[in-house]
Amino acid sequence: xxxxxxxxxxxxxxxxxxxxxxxxxxxxxxxxxxxxxxxxxxxxxxxxxxxxxxxxxxxxxxxxxxxxxxxxxxxxxxxxxxxxxxx
Amino acid sequence: xxxxxxxxxxxxxxxxxxxxxxxxxxxxxxxxxxxxxxxxxxxxxxxxxxxxxxxxxxxxxxxxxxxxxxxxxxxxxxxxxxxxxxxxxxxxxxxxxxxxxxxxxxxxxxxxxxxxxxxxxxxxxxxxxxxxxxxxxxxxxxxxxxxxxxxxxxxxxxxxxxxxxxxxxxxxxxxxxxxxxxxxxxxxxxxxxxxxxxxxxxxxxxxxxxxxxxxxxxxxxxxxxxxxxxxxxxxxxxxxxxxxxxxxxxxxxxxxxxxxxxxxxxxxxxxxxxxxxxxxxxxxxxxxxxxxxxxxxxxxxxxxxxxxxxxxxxxxxxxxxxxxxxxxxxxxxxxxxxxxxxxxxxxxxxxxxxxxxxxxxxxxxxxxxxxxxxxxxxxxxxxxxxxxxxxxxxxxxxxxxxxxxxxxxxxxxxxxxxxxxxxxxxxxxxxxxxxxxxxxxxxxxxxxxxxxxxxxxxxxxxxxxxxxxxxxxxxxxxxxxxxxxxxxxxxxxxxxxxxxxxxxxxxxxxxxxxxxxxxxxxxxxxxxxxxxxxxxxxxxxxxxxxxxxxxxxxxxxxxxxxxxxxxxxxxxxxxxxxxxxxxxxxxxxxxxxx
Numbered sequence: 001x002x003x004x005x006x007x008x009x010x011x012x013x014x015x016x017x018x019x020x021x022x023x024x025x026x027x028x029x030x031x032x033x034x035x036x037x038x039x040x041x042x043x044x045x046x047x048x049x050x051x052x053x054x055x056x057x058x059x060x061x062x063x064x065x066x067x068x069x070x071x072x073x074x075x076x077x078x079x080x081x082x083x084x085x086x087x
Numbered sequence: 088x089x090x091x092x093x094x095x096x097x098x099x100x101x102x103x104x105x106x107x108x109x110x111x112x113x114x115x116x117x118x119x120x121x122x123x124x125x126x127x128x129x130x131x132x133x134x135x136x137x138x139x140x141x142x143x144x145x146x147x148x149x150x151x152x153x154x155x156x157x158x159x160x161x162x163x164x165x166x167x168x169x170x171x172x173x174x175x176x177x178x179x180x181x182x183x184x185x186x187x188x189x190x191x192x193x194x195x196x197x198x199x200x201x202x203x204x205x206x207x208x209x210x211x212x213x214x215x216x217x218x219x220x221x222x223x224x225x226x227x228x229x230x231x232x233x234x235x236x237x238x239x240x241x242x243x244x245x246x247x248x249x250x251x252x253x254x255x256x257x258x259x260x261x262x263x264x265x266x267x268x269x270x271x272x273x274x275x276x277x278x279x280x281x282x283x284x285x286x287x288x289x290x291x292x293x294x295x296x297x298x299x300x301x302x303x304x305x306x307x308x309x310x311x312x313x314x315x316x317x318x319x320x321x322x323x324x325x326x327x328x329x330x331x332x333x334x335x336x337x338x339x340x341x342x343x344x345x346x347x348x349x350x351x352x353x354x355x356x357x358x359x360x361x362x363x364x365x366x367x368x369x370x371x372x373x374x375x376x377x378x379x380x381x382x383x384x385x386x387x388x389x390x391x392x393x394x395x396x397x398x399x400x401x402x403x404x405x406x407x408x409x410x411x412x413x414x415x416x417x418x419x420x421x422x423x424x425x426x427x428x429x430x431x432x433x434x435x436x437x438x439x440x441x442x443x444x445x446x447x448x449x450x451x452x453x454x455x456x457x458x459x460x461x462x463x464x465x466x467x468x469x470x471x472x473x474x475x476x477x478x479x480x481x482x483x484x485x486x487x488x489x490x491x492x493x494x495x496x497x498x499x500x501x502x503x504x505x506x507x508x509x510x511x512x513x514x515x516x517x518x519x520x521x522x523x524x525x526x527x528x529x530x531x532x533x534x535x536x537x538x539x540x541x542x543x544x545x546x547x548x549x550x551x552x553x554x555x556x557x558x559x560x561x562x563x564x565x566x567x568x569x570x571x572x573x574x575x576x577x578x579x580x581x582x583x584x585x586x587x588x589x590x591x592x593x594x595x596x597x598x599x600x601x602x603x604x605x606x607x608x609x610x611x612x613x614x615x616x617x618x619x620x621x622x623x624x625x626x627x628x629x630x631x632x633x634x635x636x637x638x639x640x641x642x643x644x645x646x647x648x649x650x651x652x653x654x655x656x657x658x659x660x661x662x663x664x665x666x667x668x669x670x671x672x673x674x675x676x677x678x679x680x681x
Contacts, residue, residue, distance in 0.1 A: 012669055019176050026172045030165045030341075035333050038326065047298025048306025049324040056161035057382040058294060061168045061375050068175045068371055072364035075180075079361065084672045086359050 011082040018074060022067050029055055029063040090422075090484050094233040097488035098495060101271050105252070105499075108264045129362045133369025135262045136353040138269035140344075140370070141377055142218075142501030143225020146272060147494050148558035151472030153385035154392075157315075157323035161382075162337040163558060166565075168371060168378055169337070170344020173573075175367030178345055179354040181580045183363035184667070184674045188355060190348045190572065191516045197579040197668075199661055200587035201521060206594050208516045210571035211348045213598065214564050215509050218347075219546040220613075221560035222505065223249075224553050225498040228470050231426040233491045238426050239551075245498075246547045252499055253506040254536045262356070265504075268496040273376055275493020279477040279486050280380045283387050286480060293383035311386055314393045317401035318443045319450030323386065329629030336562075339636030343565025346573030349501075349508040360671035388476050395479065396442035396464060405439040405463075419478030428468035429475075435460040469556045506539045513538035554609035555633075562633045563605055570597035570639025578647055580669070583662050585647055588654040593647030601639035608632035 033041060038052030046054045079085035145167065153160045185193050191211060195204025223242055226249060231241025277293075284296035288307055300306050311323050321327050344350065353370075354363045395416065396406050411417045411431075423429040431440050435458055442464040443450050454461070474494055477486045514534035519526045526534070553560050571594050578585040578593070585593075608625060609632055610617040622631040630638065667673070 008666065008670060015669075022172070022176055026169065030169050030337060031334055034161065034165055035330060035337070048300075048308035048310075048312075049298075053158055053161075053308075053324050054298065056158060057164055057297070058379055060165045061378055064168050064172050065368070065371055065375055067172055068364075068368040071176055072361070072368055075364060076361045079671050084670045086361065086671050086674055 007082055008084075011078065011084055014078050014082070015075065018071065018078070022071050025063065026067060030060040034060050088484070090487060091233075091235060093484045093488040094491045097485070097492040098233060101492040101496060104267055104271075105264045105496075108267055109252075111263075129357055129366040130369050131262070131266060132353060132357050132362075132366045133371075134269045134373050135265040136350065136366070136370040137373035138265040138272065138496070138500045139353065139504040140350055140501070141272065141374060141497055142561065143222050143229075143494070143498035144558040144561035145374075145377060145381070146276060146497035147225045147228060147473050148221075148470045148556055148561075150381045150384040150388065150476075151469035152556060152558050153382055154389040154472055155467075155469055157321065158326055159328045159333065162333055162340060163562075164378055164382060166337045166340025167344060168374060170341040171367055171371040171374070173341060173345040174350070174354075175364055175371075178351065178576055178580070179363040179367050180360045180671065181668045182351060182576070183354055183357060184360050184669075184671060186355075186674060188352070189511055189516055190351050190576070191512065192520075194575055194579065194590070195516075195520070197661065197664065198575075198585075198587045198590040199658065200591065203575075203587055203591050203594075204516060205521060206591050207572065207575065208512045210567070210594055210598050211512050212509060213602065214343075214346075214568040214571065215348060215505050215512075216542060216545055216549075217567060218561055218564035219502060219505050219509075219542060220550045220553060221557045221564065222498050222502040223543075223546050223550040224557040224560060225470065225494070226502065227550070228426065228428065228468075228557075229474060229491060229494040229498060231428070232423065232471070232474055233495075235422065235425050238428055241426070242547060242550060246543050249499060249502045249506070250540060250543050253503045253539055265500050268500040269373060272493040272496040272500075273373070275489045275496070276377050276384075276473075277380060279480070279482055279490055280384050280387075282482050282486065283391070283476070283480045284383060287387055287390065293387075294379040297383035297386055307386065307390070311390050311393075314390065314397075314401055318393065318397075319447030320444045323389070332629040332631055332634050335630060335637045336634035339566045339569050339634055339640075340562060341569075342573045342640055343562075343567075343569035343636055346568035346571070346576065347565070348512070348568075348572070349504040351576075352508060352511075360674045384473065384476060388472055388479060391476075391479050392467075393442075396440065405441045407439050408433060409438070411440065416481045419475050422478070423471055423475055426471070428466065428471050430466035431464050434463055440464060470558075506542055509542045510535035510538045549613055552610075552613050552615050554605075554613045559633060563609070566605065566633060566636025566639065567598065567601055569636035570601040570643055574640050574643040574647065578644070580665065583665050584651060584657065586651050586654055586657045589647040589649075589651030592650040593643040593645075596646040597639045597643030600642050601635055604635045604639075605632045 033052055034056035041051040044051040149163050152163065182193055187193060191204050191207035194207040195201060223246060226245030227238045227242030230245045231238040234241065280293040281291055284290055284293040287301055288296035288299040290296040290299045297307065301310050308324050316322050354366060357363050357366045398406055411420055420429060433440060440463045441459045443462055445462040474490060477490050514531050518534055519531055554563060574597060575590050575594050578590065608618055608620050608622055620626045625631050
């Protein structure tokens, strides 16, 4: 019983770690590069404007997509490693 | 064949398709009515969710708001896509594992309290009805344009069509219909954008064209910045509003997305927990196809409009009334004038229509010199931009018909999904769950349909005085969902401490504080002139009412933690429930609680 609890705990910790990393990336590309840090990126020009504008209107969306698929792939693997996947 | 007939053909054909599918897959039992029998593949589910989610706000309204504001409205783009990351990581898999039909069932069970369930239902209803108001605005404009009548009559016609359409089937009918609607709306959005991108930048992919060069070799965005500043408007690509407000607005839209009942419900219908994760990704793929195109549509339309109004360049003479009346590329102006959403007036009587920002001091000086008496393009409703876009760019008649059909598909699919969420909240959660548990399936279905009718009537009444353009009204709905539902779901999954009293107090605090802030700025129940503040000068520094959802959510979390600390600890079996929701294994087919 306690061993089962340990497994569950380790599984949940692994999940939380993965969520944490993903959310840091999620926030950096949108709130970071797209809004708050935009002045810092103003030196890098992209198609008639700067990189911050690109992140705000396109880049963040592309990163969001990559993040969700990465998480789904990684998490489904973690499920199997901890033996908690659906049979 | 004239344009009116072409529009009618396209809209008629697309409707025949949806209704055909709805009849073919008609809901037989309550299980099918709510959740489509749970046999939906993640890709199909993603496509249907995308159609369900992308509404009049995304299709009809958003590009217009970006076009006339520029960078500052990037919040819509980031906010309405970034929410899917939260949904995929924080909610969808766990709610699927929990395995009930509705969001409020989860809240009721997790917080072991019928009161919590009831409060959740109320939050859902408030957010959903506000959302439907925005949809009805879009439906009104689309019907107004294609029937060539005033937008008010368009709204009434639209309400009848939405009702007839929504009562036809439950989610099963809706799932397959929505796949068809997705195909119609994405084609309708993309084709004109491709044409226009080719015309302006020579690049067939609008998302790349946005950052491409115009025929003269000058980048599109540089040229646009130049033209709009020449006319006294704010530079397109530069930030103008408060950074804090932009962050909060984006955050509100993101967490609101993850708290909207009709989107979350979709993730109950996939076969497995692992599929719920994939499904969120597929949904965003289909949404991104439109969202990557939208900023290009906005920028290019702004350029086209400016150039049409100033055919000889911003330094030359403005367009003449004679041109507007006779030249075919200005025909769209006459048609849109009939909806009451576009208007112009030759104030200085020089036979020309000068379009410029008459609030800008520099331009006022120039106007003085040239004898202009104010901006003469007196009315340009943001919500008409996408529908008028193919006409503005002089695209062929069939493209215009296709866009009319696409706009209606977007508004109808979302209105149907929302009405379903509203009706299930009332009939399943309130009536069957609380008051009359012995209700038969038949009377439950009847109650569901009656509540749909009531919801439409309320939405039309409130929609007569909309609190903003369609996407802004919808943004308010997101703020309400962000402040009430999202925190409760988060705490339900990620905390084993938060108890029934904490959750109830949190949801109520979040909902009430946000609703009051909105009403203070937009008028009580959106009745004009009952507001004490305006979004131009908000109560709390730079924080507009559309951005307040993020603050409401913070209030919700804080109140829930404080109240939990003062009340009884949660029972052991609820802790076990939370533990089990966190682990995918053992996710059987979900069941309704009857």
